[in-house]
Amino acid sequence: MLTDRQLFILQIIIDDFIRSAQPVGSRNLAKKEDVSYSPATIRNEMADLEEMGFLEKTHTSSGRVPSEKGYRYYVDHLLAPGSLARSEKTAIHSIFTDRQHGIEKAVQNVATILSELTSYTSIVLGPKFNDHKVKNLQIIPIDDDTAVAIIVTDTGHVENRLFSLPEGIEAADIEKMVNILNDRLTGLPLSELQRKIYQETAELMKRHIQNYEAVLKMFADAAGGPELGKLFIGGKTNIFNQPEFRDIEKVRLVMDMMEKESDIYELVRPTEAGIQVKIGTENAEQAMEDCSLITASYSVGDEPVGTIAILGPKRMEYSRVITLVDFLSHDMTNVLTRLYNTRL
Amino acid sequence: MLTDRQLFILQIIIDDFIRSAQPVGSRNLAKKEDVSYSPATIRNEMADLEEMGFLEKTHTSSGRVPSEKGYRYYVDHLLAPGSLARSEKTAIHSIFTDRQHGIEKAVQNVATILSELTSYTSIVLGPKFNDHKVKNLQIIPIDDDTAVAIIVTDTGHVENRLFSLPEGIEAADIEKMVNILNDRLTGLPLSELQRKIYQETAELMKRHIQNYEAVLKMFADAAGGPELGKLFIGGKTNIFNQPEFRDIEKVRLVMDMMEKESDIYELVRPTEAGIQVKIGTENAEQAMEDCSLITASYSVGDEPVGTIAILGPKRMEYSRVITLVDFLSHDMTNVLTRLYNTRL
DNA sequence: ATTTAGCACTCGGGTATAAAGAGTGCTAAC
DNA sequence: GTTAGCACTCTTTATACCCGAGTGCTAAAT
Structure with a gap:
């Protein structure tokens, strides 16, 4: 449907x-050297490509700009696989060498x-701990009517x-x-903890402890932790460098979104495995209209546990970012899988 | 040195x-009703006030704008004490009614x-825990060569x-x-924990446990926690509303600073008790040139443990903000002091 | 049947000019 | 001491203008 020459021109x-x-x-x-037309x-x-919806003009006599469809095609068919500098x-590797500070760091x-x-x-969605297994439980009374429940996992x-x-x-x-x-x-894995607390211990407790029910209930409540990992965002102000975000209103839209954790969760919630590219309005979020998002999940074993993502302008260096995110997500998967398995 | 009329005009x-x-x-x-000159x-x-350095002009034939010195004088001498709406x-009170979620929340x-x-x-600098007292210590081994040290305080x-x-x-x-x-x-208070670990326990351990030294050393290291509380920032993007921050470069400067925790710590590090107002370049930070910062410390008993602060444009509603920050810091002091004392 | 050269046309951006509006400083009158 | 009046300054807005980059179309060249 597109001639070779059209593909070539679109890409350039x-x-x-x-x-x-x-x-x-x-x-x-x-004028470019590798162009001989x-x-x-x-x-x-160009006129044909525009008619097919891959290009747009900003005004009647301006040069062409890629449309969203154009970017989509570019990402799906024209991307030259990049490679990373040493x-x-x-x-990237250096991130994981120093393990002493724990996963969060x-x-x-x-x-x-x-x-x-x-x-x-x-944007990095930290690993969820559902699969991690209970290593130790503690109840530390603080005063007459309060206590702290502590759960330590095998990680x-x-x-x-x-x-x-x-x-x-x-x-x-x-x-x-x-x-x-x-x-x-x-x-037990954390995900099953809350469900099994009663099931496994109630009978036994009934025999030995009076008034156990109330405590157990409170403890079970406390055990119902967050389903998802913590969010980390790096380089929030990098968007200011993009020339298409000279407009303060556009920056604001994106900044506001970045302050709203729930929106970000929605954006990077792990869906399918592998790398995903969402261009402009392909993202549900209104504020992402002029942005693209590249996400990749990372796993422990075969189970995806978190997401890493790059948020940039639609005019993003897709090739470079995809290569990078792909590499990093695999690296994280390897490190975490090894880390987790040695502790099984 | 300033006539009543000058004060009046400056204030208006x-x-x-x-x-x-x-x-x-x-x-x-x-034209204002309460002005009869x-x-x-x-x-x-105005010319006199400008000569004295309280006012400035943006260009030769513009109206007057307060200088930094003008704001300073305004804050020190002209502020009408405001009152808070019910x-x-x-x-504010409602923040502290629901205590179940802990201090962080x-x-x-x-x-x-x-x-x-x-x-x-x-900007809120959370309470430091130096004064809080050790309630319970745990060491939970995770695998052959790793363990988690857990310290629970009386709060x-x-x-x-x-x-x-x-x-x-x-x-x-x-x-x-x-x-x-x-x-x-x-x-023991956390602040003394690290120092006393050896002093109090080494002798005893030597008698009962072999190879205790290495573990004790690691544990002591782990006990050396952060000196200051956690930082919380609210309404990061509010600066976008200020007309003098239409300029993207100015916004960027402030935003960049807000992403840098160390800068913010520097800004709100508790110094003297009571309310402090720092106008423009009175703040050490370069990026604060066009901003003012109002800080107030809050305490547990007589010991200041944290800071609350408002960062706004130099053209800030000083009166309102000071009233608010003052009220809130006292409220926090009361709540925390009560909370802390019942757990002594 | 493509490809290309040529040309008329469009639009944004930059610059010059003018007029309007808001404000000042100064002088002289009240 | 206060104020009215006036000349002057500077910003803002609008207008006109030109330039450059780019397009679309037609006709010629390949």
């Missing part, structure tokens, strides 16, 4: 626009480095929550409870 | 400029509500850190250690 136009942010005209295009020929092809690879670093490497905004992650103690509960009873809980629940 | 000019963001001219000023008189006074007071709410109430940007705050276990340590030894640690360190 988009490549050029991505670099320059300027509408590209037939004259300048013809006359401006007039190019104009004709320095980029080492930068590492994920934070991923966000920072991604945004620095791309000079776009990075070294610690969840804690305050909860109310019913009146008249005894320290000895709490100790007994903790023993029973640990005995029965250690090794 | 600043009030007006804060409202309108427009340079104010003699003609318009004279002719434009010419006002012009003379709705504002209830909004409450502080987060403070930031959000502050920014909504003022439509400026709010229900939980600190946790991953650390390396030396080789060949036994589970039984760890249990003994935890017992000794709890026995000796419970009740």
Whole structure:
């Protein structure tokens, strides 16, 4: 449906626009060394490409600019697979060498480095802990009517929550409870914890502890943690560098969205595995109209547990970013899988 | 040094400029009902005020704009003490009624509500936990060479850190250690924890546990927590509403700063008690040139533990914000002091 | 049947000019 | 001491103008 020459011209136009942010005209295009057609020929092809919806004009006599459909086609069919510089690879690997600070810090670093490497905004959805298994449970009484529930997972992650103690509960009873809980629940994945608390321990507790129900209920409530991981965003202000965001209203739209965690979750919520590219209005979010989002999930074993994403202008360096995000997501998958399996 | 009339005029000019963001001219000023001088008189006074450095012109024949010195004088001498609307007071009190979610959530709410109430940007430096006392210590081994250190304070705050276990340590030894640690360190303020760990427990451990030193060292390292509380920022994008920040470069400067935690810490690091107003270049930070910052510390008992702050344009509603910040900081002090004391 | 050269036309951006509006400073009168 | 009057300044807005980059179309060249 598109001739080779049309493909070639479309590609050059988009490549050029991505670099320059300027509408590209037939004259300048013809001047490039690897282009051997006359401006007039190019104009004709451009007119056809526009008619088919791949290009647009900003006004009647301006050069051409890729349309959303144009970008889509470019991403789906024309992308030259890029490769990473050695320095980029080492930068990425270095994130995970220092393991001592725990997963959170590492994920934070991923966000920072991604945004620095791309000079776009990075979003990293930290791993969810549903699959991680309970290593240890504690109930630490704070005063007469409050206690802290602590859950340690086999990955070294610690969840804690305050909860109310019913009146008249005894320290000895709490100790007994903790023993029973640990005995029965250690090794369970967090996702099943809440469901199994009653099932596994109620019977036993009934026998040994009076008034156990109220405590157990509070503890079970506290155990119902967040389903998703934490969000990290790097390079929030990088959008200011983009010439098409000289307009303060546009910047504001994007900035406002970035402050609203729920919107960002919606954007990067893991859906399918692999790399996804959402261009402009392909994103549900209104504020993303002039932006594109490239997401990749990373996994532990075969289970996707989080997402890394790059948010940039529609005029994004798709090739570079896709290569980078792909590489990094695999790297994260490897590291996390190894980390997790050694602790099984 | 300033006549009453000059004070009066200065005040009206600043009030007006804060409202309108427009340079104010003699003609318009004279039209106000409570002004009974002719434009010419006002012009003379304005010229004097300018000569003294309280006012500035944006160009030779523009109206006057307050200088930094003008704002300073206004804040120090001319501020009409404002009062809060009932709705504002209830909004503030409501932050602390729901205590179940712990201090972090409450502080987060403070930031959000502050920014909504003022439509400026709010910064809240969460309480530091130095004074909070150790309630319970745990060491949970994760695998052969890693463990999590957990510190629970009497306020229900939980600190946790991953650390390396030396080789060949036994589970039984760890249990003994935890017992000794709890026995000796419970009740100590966090700030002294690290220092006292050796002092209080080394002797005892030497007697019962072999190879205790390596573990103790790691644990002591992990206990050295952050000195300051967490930062919360609300309404980051509110600056976009200010007409003097139509300029994308100015916005960027401020936004960049807000992404840099260390800069913000520097800005709101608690210094003296009470309310402080820093206008424009009175702030060390370059990016604050066109902004003002109003800070107030809040305390537990007599000890300041954190800061709340409002960051806005130099043309800020000083009166309103000061009243609000003052009220809120006292409210927080009361709530936290009560909370803390019941748990002593 | 393509491809290309040539040309008329369009539009945005930059510059010059003019007029309007808001404001000042100064002088002289009140 | 206060104020009216006036000349002057500077910004803003509007208008006209030209230039450059680009297009679309037609006709010639390949």
